[in-house]
Amino acid sequence: MPDTIKVKLKIKRFDPAEAGGKTWWQEYEVDVHPDSTVLDSLIEVREQEDGTLAMRCACRASICGSCGMKVNGGAKLVCKTRVIDVAPNGEQLIIEPMGNQHVVKDLVVSLDAFFAQINRVEPFLQPSFVPEAEYTATNDSMENLLTSMNCIMCGICVSDCTVLEVDSNFIGPAALAKAWRFTEDPRDSKRDERLKALNDEDGGIWDCTRCMKCVDVCPKGVAPMDRIMELREAAIEAGNTNTHGYHHTESFYKSVKKNGRLDETRLAIDSAGMFNIPRMLDLVPIGLAAMRKGKLPPLMPHKAEDHKKVRELYERVEGESK
Amino acid sequence: MYEHDVLIIGGGLAGLRAAVEVTRAGVDVAVISKVHPVRSHSNAAQGGINAPLTDRGDDWESHAYDTIKGSDFLADQNAVEIMSSEAGEAVLELERMGVIFSRGEDGKLGTRAFGGQKIARTVFVGAITGSAMLHVLFEQSLKLGLNVYEEWFVTKLIIEDDVCRGVVAIDIKTGEMHTIKAKAVIMAAGGAGRVFEPSTNALICTGDGLSLAYQAGVPLMDMEMIQYHPTTLARTGILMSEAARGEGAYLLNADGERFMEKTAPDYMELASRDVVSRAEQTEIDEGRGIDGNVLLDLRHLGREYIEAKLGYLQEVSVEFLGIDMAEQPVPVQPGMHYIMGGIKTDVDGATAMPGLYAAGECANVSVHGANRLGANSLLDTIIFGRRSATHAIEYIKGIGSHSKDESVLASEKARLQGLLDRPKGERVATIRDDMARGMTKGIGVFRDQASMEGALENLKNVKSRLGGFSIENKGKVFNTDLMFGLELEFMVDCAEAVVAGALTRKESRGAHFRTDMTERDDENWLKHTLMYKDDEAENGVRVETSDVKITQWEPVKRVY
């Protein structure tokens, strides 16, 4: 085992002070302990090579959330990213600031937008009464919330969110995971209001594209997308049926119940809303194009063989949950 | 120039708890922090917070005694009485704010065992109690619309006629400097772990608050009391919570023995931290360690239990060491963790300077004396954070309007420009490393005259180099390079006070263990040391002493 390993870094620099702001790539090479993390290497750069490099870091133990940045294109918490894992053969590491956020300098991004998103979901307990001592609750109900409480607000999910890449109005994975915590907290009295707001809001729970990037990149196992899906299920159960998203999932569910398979034509119509003329008209060009190419899904949908069994299965399951 | 009634320096648990209290009273308040509040080091506290709950058959006097015994009788007993008697309600209040504490069968707050206490009264959230509490207090601050000067770095306190009237600070994002005037300032800027190397502390724990107060002439008390936590990871110093031992983990030496039997047959792994650290260091020094470590063994707890109650510890172990705690023991060693010493305050957080309060790790009331019990620091922050706020709210009623004097801003700007203009010299990091390694070497788990004098010599050398470091980054925006230079100066002040206290106290008590004076000397040394910055004094520090307040409990020999 060698005493040190060589780490090669190519860092995206940005200096706003220069007129208009100057962006450039800068390469560095440092020698560090073989067990070092990417953060250790960056600190070595900052302390021994280039004091002008700006980045945020504090705890070095993946609890403060300061050191999110892109390593080879994907955001990571660099204090818990070991060099030997990302550069096993001494490959050069590409380091950039987190995405979807305004860059202040080098690897430092502004978290104003991030915290504005958090604020949008009223992220504090709203109980209906105040007890003498503590609220009683089961241990399971509290441990259930650990998933969301583990969030250290590092911004990594927001950095790599594919929806935020095209639409900054989306509340985003971190804020929605936090909102989930309050809908699941037995002490909070605003569950229905929260679900309705998240359901109705422009940029709310239905804007997530289910790409799982946030689940993949979250360094603390919060799995924001899974929380968003749970919010969707809860919102529907609470009676929020006024969205395209609801119609989409409801139509899908029913289609499979009826045919064992998905009826794409029906799905398109239902999701748009049968009486939503503009949206229906919107579907016409694609429908025509598909027809021309000989692949419009059959108006009488394909059914699975013996699809009655699927309906029976649904009825058994639905019957049980009543 | 900005103006507020109350200004709180630091956005961690003590700072935010104080802020919530002031806001609730309808008084104008702002928090200033060099990092976003949720990045404060409070989030690294893992194990739990002590809560003597009288309706569960516990009594606060039992907790008070455990605390005082743990402090090796250096704690001021009136202050401990206040902390312990208010603890239960303070923790219940946190739960009502929304903290997701674990529960017992009856749905009420659940507890785990913790060091130095026979009764299990430590209320917790997995192994992320500090983070869970900090995030809830942050949520409350959002609810109350708290004004935060986020990423502003305080360089100096404003003192007018010997009264604290605010701060001079840099807005890190722009590099612009401003004064923020206040009728009362609450210093809640945390500890000084980076004065040592390695340390469990974050890189931001550079003793800013301690130094700022010290420079203003306020004494720092019992600075020699440095806590080495028994279970930290080698090289990185990352913390493995006492909660592991609270949940039943063993400490083993290379022979597989639970060596705590030798020095603490009653409390075993849950003796006070200084006792455990010394026992470990002894095993290591006497050749029964493994590569400078002992082993923390959780295997018998089972995977499911570990993941439910100590999830974060498993994460750290797997991510940083590649060790699955359910399968293998974890190598740990004593590591610098906490400073019992701090800015001397009374039980209301008031310091020797009117207008300046202090709370949290940077303060010393004293409730922790010569050794702090685990899960008492989180308690300290919220009790004295709140009490400082309550007192400050009253205090400001008698304070007049702010002066227009900006002269201190001009002098600070000039000072900082001077640093930036220095010709190329030594790197700040090099000097800091030398200082920190020297401090750990000389003021370690075990110390003696020679080692402490060695630390002093090293520090003298470091001080002689302070005039020669240079700042490479000459820019304005996010100039962390400049900040590191300022932090180095803060750290040296803290180190100076630590060394002076260590050389003064001629006994062993709690965390200050001298191998050349192994006994406690209540007759001569049941006293606090007080360090004053004094350029006329030897090594720049004037040391005085003051008596320890005894109320109910006569000091006895500490046995675990």
Next chain:
Amino acid sequence: MKYAFYPGCVARGGAPELYDSALAVMDRLGIEHVELTKAACTGAGVLQEKNLKMGDILNVRTFAMAEQMGLPIMVLCSTCQGVMSQANHRVKRDPEYLAEINTHLAPEGLEYKGTTSVKHLLWALIEDIGLDKLKETFTRELTGMNMAPFYGCYMVRPTDALEFKANPTRETSLEDLIEAVGGTVTENFTGKTACCGFPILFINQANSMKMVANHTGSAQDLGADAMVTPCPLCHLNLDGYQPKARRQVRGDKAELPVIHVPQLIGLAMGMSEKTLGLQKHIVSTKKLVRQAEALPVKV
């Protein structure tokens, strides 16, 4: 190798060219398959939004059917792969949950014991058959063809359910295939593991169009001759909605053909445009087909 074949709903509906080209390729390779005609839709993650458990039940039912036949499942769609893998992962780690699901399947005489594996055609070719064997069936090398790989979210995340650790080739499967057929992978194409926007097509069309425009546009800008994707849902969006998206977001024309995995393989095997259904695409593949046909054929 024999598989329980699960073509999925879209291959039989809006993307019939996928089904046809897949069958042609499997025939050429001699891959035996039995179609799971009684299996239900996987739910595509959409059904799961309304009721996660129902989705798991439907998929476990499919696993049980294949298990009864003693065959591994082969799919043609990234989304089927991902949804099935996630369901499989969940029930394998939670015996109580699996037992509960089995009680619902019992009346049909089905019981899942947890042994079924699910593989996309692309993975089956790389892992079970091997790229070398595959190459033996090629009659042309698609030299000079610059292909942008678009995996589709469900094929690359989450990595634990998709068993990436045990099968590291899955991370670069598309790129490996492109190289195997003699083509070049488009360099610096950051959209390769991004989202195509299909899931929000009916919910937030503006965002969906932006994604389609960004990915097809950037690939084209980087010199891609075509995009290849293992997911017919991605294909529906990237091909079907490309004209609208490009016009709306970039103000340019939809010129990047998007083809399915078996179509790429089929071109290397020397199959015709008609066999592969390449004339059924919304964005014309004519240029690509001509490019392929101009390449020398091995005898």
